[in-house]
Amino acid sequence: MNGRDRDGEGRARSARPRDGLGRPLPYGAPGVARQPEGVVRSPAGTVEEAQRLLDAGMPFHAHEVFEDAWKSRPAAEEALWRGLAQLAVGLTHAARGNAVGGARLLRRGAAAVEGFGGDPYGIDVRGLVRWAQGLAGRVEEGAVVDAVREAPRLRGGLE
Structure with a gap:
């Protein structure tokens, strides 16, 4: 055993808490609850949950919601949901100060x-x-990016 954290199925998965931008925190530190994986939502439910997370300054977590959609929706929609996940991760990287990765993913x-x-x-x-x-x-x-101020409106009303 190499001492890596594992999930219930034995896959390597960090148990460290994370902040709102998905950055790992020290063990024992208070963090943001992770999004459950593999949740199948309606398209409307996906957009609503992702918007809630974006508005809260948690684009990393919104990306996980979009990732569930791209894995559970019809193949013809994969690029849409994957692209939305990339937008959320791009905002995550930009807010973390990673200009190159943020711009590329956006x-x-x-x-x-x-x-x-x-x-x-x-x-x-x-x-x-x-x-x-x-x-x-x-x-x-x-530009210094604040994830809350820069959160997009998924259903119109973009500033």
């Missing part, structure tokens, strides 16, 4: 969702693409 996520015309499940794809491209540019210019 652009990658924008490119993935851009292929979905209209507003699938009420998601404002065009607005999210504008938000992601704008934030990526500001991050590359050295």
Whole structure:
């Protein structure tokens, strides 16, 4: 045994608590509750839960909600949910101060969702693409990112 934390099924999984941006904290420190994995939600439920987490400044956790959707929704929707997860992780990296990773994931996520015309499940794809491209540019210019203030509106009303 190598002393690594394991989940109930024996897979390596850190038991360290995490902060709102998903950064590991020391063992025993108070952290943010993790999102349960493998939850199957309706598309509306996915968007609502992810928006709640984004609004709370927890884009890392929102990414996990989108990841569950891309694994449980039809294959034709995989790029949409994966792209949304990449947008959330891009915001996570940007808020952590990782400009290169943040900008790269914001652009990658924008490119993935851009292929979905209209507003699938009420998601404002065009607005999210504008938000992601704008934030990526500001991050590359050295902007300090606050995850709460920069949280996108998934269903329109993007500032």
